[in-house]
Amino acid sequence: MLVSILLSFSxxxxxxxxxxxxxxxxxxxxxxxxxxxxxxxxxxxxxMVLDSIIAISSGYFVSFASMIYAQHLTQGSLEPPVxxxxxxxxxxxxxxxxxxxxxFLLSKLRRGEGDKEYRIPNGGLFNLVICPHYLFEIIDxxxxxxxxxxLYAFCLTLDFVFYLIARSYATRRWYLSKFEDFxxxxxxxxxxxx
Numbered sequence: 001m002l003v004s005i006l007l008s009f010s011x012x013x014x015x016x017x018x019x020x021x022x023x024x025x026x027x028x029x030x031x032x033x034x035x036x037x038x039x040x041x042x043x044x045x046x047x048m049v050l051d052s053i054i055a056i057s058s059g060y061f062v063s064f065a066s067m068i069y070a071q072h073l074t075q076g077s078l079e080p081p082v083x084x085x086x087x088x089x090x091x092x093x094x095x096x097x098x099x100x101x102x103x104f105l106l107s108k109l110r111r112g113e114g115d116k117e118y119r120i121p122n123g124g125l126f127n128l129v130i131c132p133h134y135l136f137e138i139i140d141x142x143x144x145x146x147x148x149x150x151l152y153a154f155c156l157t158l159d160f161v162f163y164l165i166a167r168s169y170a171t172r173r174w175y176l177s178k179f180e181d182f183x184x185x186x187x188x189x190x191x192x193x194x
Contacts, residue, residue, distance in 0.1 A: 138157075
């Protein structure tokens with residue numbers, strides 16, 4: 001969080017201080033919420049490997065820091081003809097809340113401290129898709145790119161979308177192989193579609 005704030009003050013001459021501030025706020029809060037979920041909500045069936053944690057955290061940090069830097073590079077550019085920042089704020093909030101809610105539902109699958117059993121998630125959008133938390137993460141990222149309105153942010157969002165599509169597809173295949181009673185109509189990421 002501190003790094004995001006310092007980065008925002010490093011580039012005070014951005015085209016729109018409001019857009020830069022919004023970008024920093026939503027990137028910082030997204031990172032904070034993500035770390036809070038890992039520390040306080042998630043209940044893993046096995047320990048997380050430290051090198052995986054470092055790689056994932058570093059990837060998010062570099063992505064977020066470079067998104068803020070890309071915002072700086074737009075200094076002196078014309079404002080976009082269509083203002084997407086307010087729609088972006090709405091998408092960001094819906095994405096963050098939906099993502100957190102579905103992670104909370106996943107955490108309730110573990111019944112006790114030593115419970116390692118896998119169960120089919122239910123509640124929320126889990127009756128329609130196996131990875132609704134990924135769907136809401138995409139909505140969150142789309143909101144971020146709408147707020148920043150830079151080509152870099154849209155490309156980064158597209159990169160994350162492809163990654164989460166692949167992860168949700170693999171997750172659905174895993175559930176189909178592990179549970180004979182897994183509902184065939186539950187899709188991977190997009191209700192009724194994929």
